[in-house]
Structures are given as structure tokens and as C-alpha cells.
Amino acid sequence: MKHRYIYTSLTRISDLQEKGFVLKQLPRDQWETGDYVICEILDAGSNKLNLELSNGRMRGVIGGESIVGALGERFATLEATGTWKKVEEDLKMDVLTGAGLLGKMTSKSVFIPNMIQVIYTAHAFRGEEKMTMDSFVKPVEDVPFEIPVALFVGTSMSAGKTTSARIVTNLFKLAGLKVVGAKLTGAGRFKDILAVKDVGADVVMDFVDVGLPSSICPRKKYQHKLRQLLSKIAMQKADIAVIEIGASPLEPYNGDIAINAIREQVKCVILSASDPYAVYGLMKAFDIVPDIVTGISTNTLAGRKMVEELCNVRALNLIDPTTTDELKHILSSSTGFSL
Numbered sequence: 001m002k003h004r005y006i007y008t009s010l011t012r013i014s015d016l017q018e019k020g021f022v023l024k025q026l027p028r029d030q031w032e033t034g035d036y037v038i039c040e041i042l043d044a045g046s047n048k049l050n051l052e053l054s055n056g057r058m059r060g061v062i063g064g065e066s067i068v069g070a071l072g073e074r075f076a077t078l079e080a081t082g083t084w085k086k087v088e089e090d091l092k093m094d095v096l097t098g099a100g101l102l103g104k105m106t107s108k109s110v111f112i113p114n115m116i117q118v119i120y121t122a123h124a125f126r127g128e129e130k131m132t133m134d135s136f137v138k139p140v141e142d143v144p145f146e147i148p149v150a151l152f153v154g155t156s157m158s159a160g161k162t163t164s165a166r167i168v169t170n171l172f173k174l175a176g177l178k179v180v181g182a183k184l185t186g187a188g189r190f191k192d193i194l195a196v197k198d199v200g201a202d203v204v205m206d207f208v209d210v211g212l213p214s215s216i217c218p219r220k221k222y223q224h225k226l227r228q229l230l231s232k233i234a235m236q237k238a239d240i241a242v243i244e245i246g247a248s249p250l251e252p253y254n255g256d257i258a259i260n261a262i263r264e265q266v267k268c269v270i271l272s273a274s275d276p277y278a279v280y281g282l283m284k285a286f287d288i289v290p291d292i293v294t295g296i297s298t299n300t301l302a303g304r305k306m307v308e309e310l311c312n313v314r315a316l317n318l319i320d321p322t323t324t325d326e327l328k329h330i331l332s333s334s335t336g337f338s339l
Contacts, residue, residue, distance in 0.1 A: 008100020186246020
């Protein structure tokens with residue numbers, strides 16, 4: 001009984017695994033984003049695919065197993081798109097992210113393996129109450145957000161944001177600072193904020209903590225959820241917040257709202273770019289001048305030269321240890337902390 005279901009990482013804010021629930025089928029027109037649902041695995045997809053558990057560990061799957069995940073949407077430029085709103089009468093869905101984001105796949109890159117296919121079994125209920133991610137979000141006092149921010153943005157997913165945030169978090173911790181790490185937008189995965197936790201961040205959190213499976217939602221709803229999340233971050237009374245905007249601000253994850261909400265507190269912007277021309281486009285679209293451009297576009301001298309000549313900003317490959325002294329200098333100058 002203990003292993004009846006695979007609890008994906010979107011259930012990490014809940015007590016479903018500890019306190020249990022009952023199954024109740026709901027008609028398709030009563031489904032909503034953030035609902036906790038149980039699905040049976042029809043096709044395990046590629047043997048390279050794993051599910052992310054509530055503790056962040058990855059687990060392989062077998063056809064016929066059942067998972068607990070949340071209905072949501074994904075619109076990734078490099079991997080796949082999908083939404084629960086496109087689920088048809090056969091009730092078949094796909095696991096859109098390893099975190100248990102569930103919906104009907106609408107497109108997929110030819111470069112990624114076949115996704116895990118599931119079929120809806122039921123919603124999770126307790127008594128007459130449908131269990132949703134919001135069921136486990138406690139009210140948050142509205143606290144002004146006044147923590148200095150090191151902001152990490154990217155021109156696309158997989159551009160190097162999380163790697164850069166790990167490197168910078170480590171430097172802040174070596175300087176003896178209290179660091180809170182947060183991801184404000186994206187599609188729910190635990191691994192990104194855990195990566196920052198692994199290098200010493202005192203506290204980590206993301207939009208999942210305020211009840212969103214991904215940050216694709218109506219703008220007013222996201223503004224409300226963001227206010228809750230920023231208040232939770234502010235309560236940590238950290239010296240510095242290492243904040244990542246998942247995906248790209250140009251994608252439909254409400255990244256523009258997130259950036260504008262914290263703009264006054266941003267002391268340093270590190271932009272991870274997959275292409276030098278994308279740097280220029282993002283700078284123009286969001287009126288952002290990064291202190292550093294890093295990521296894939298800085299892997300070679302040619303890429304760094306193009307970024308600097310085209311955009312007049314400093315390009316550094318942060319995974320190259322020879323750039324650490326300059327990185328420390330830029331962080332010290334921009335944040336006011338001695339590194």
C-alpha cells in the first residue's frame with residue numbers, strides 16, 4: 001500500500017503521501033489547473049525518462065504504475081508544449097515535465113525522446129473537497145520586498161541560468177552572506193532550486209510553493225501568486241536573493257511581470273544566452289542591460305567577441321575558473337558586498 005502511487009515533485013507542498021486521499025472521477029469540464037490527479041502509465045516512453053519525486057530524487061517508471069501529479073501547462077521552446085485543456089474524451093495525457101506536470105502534448109522537438117503517456121484515473125479528494133495545490137498553500141502576510149537581488153535571466157530554456165546561479169550563490173556563501181534562492185517563473189521542477197540549495201543557499205523556494213504547477217496562468221492570478229511568493233522570500237531576511245526567471249521572459253510564463261515586480265531591488269543582472277543576437281533582442285524587449293552575459297554564447301572567443309561588440313556588455317564564461325576574479329569584482333561593485 002505504501003508504494004501504490006508515485007508521488008511526483010509537484011506534490012511536495014502537500015501531505016497527500018502521509019495522510020492519504022480517496023479517488024473520485026470528475027467530468028472533464030470540472031477540471032482546473034493545479035488539480036491533483038491520479039493517472040495510470042500506459043507507455044513509459046524512452047528508457048531515459050524518469051520522474052522527479054517529492055524529495056527531488058529521480059525514479060524510473062514501468063507501464064501500469066500510477067502517479068500523482070497536477071494538471072498544468074507547458075510551452076517550452078526547445079522540448080515540448082502541452083496543456084490539460086487539450087485532453088480529449090479518451091482522457092489520455094502526457095507527463096509534460098518530470099515533476100508530474102500533466103496535460104495533453106501539443107508539440108514536441110524531434111530531438112527529445114517519446115514522453116510518458118498516461119490515462120486519467122481520478123482526482124484526489126478528502127471528503128467532499130477536491131485536493132488541489134492551493135489546498136496546501138497557507139495565507140501569507142503581505143511583506144514589502146526589499147532584499148537586494150542578483151537576477152538570472154535567459155534567452156531560452158537550457159541556456160545556463162541555473163549553472164550560473166550555482167556559481168554565484170557559492171561565492172556569496174563563501175563571503176558569509178545569508179542567501180535565499182528562488183525561481184519565480186517556469187514549469188515546475190525541483191532540481192533547479194535544489195541545485196542552488198546544494199551549494200549553500202540557506203532557503204530555497206519557487207512558484208510551486210504558492211500553488212502553481214507552472215507560471216503559465218492568467219496574468220492577474222500570477223500577480224497575486226507572485227506577491228505571496230515575494231512576501232515569503234522577504235520573510236527570510238536574507239542579505240541577498242539569488243532569483244531566476246525560468247525559461248525566457250519572452251515566453252508565456254509571465255516573466256515580464258516577475259521582472260517588473262522586483263526591478264527596483266535588482267543590483268546585478270546575469271544573462272545566460274544561447275545566441276549573441278538573442279542577447280540584443282532580450283535587452284531591447286525588457287529594457288535590461290546585463291552586468292554579465294554568460295551561457296552557451298560565451299563558450300568560445302568568437303561568441304564572447306560578438307556579444308561584446310553587438311551589445312556592449314561584458315561576456316564571461318562563468319564555468320571557466322579563470323573568470324572568477326572578474327566575476328567577484330563585478331558582483332562586489334554591483335551589490336556592495338565584499339567578495
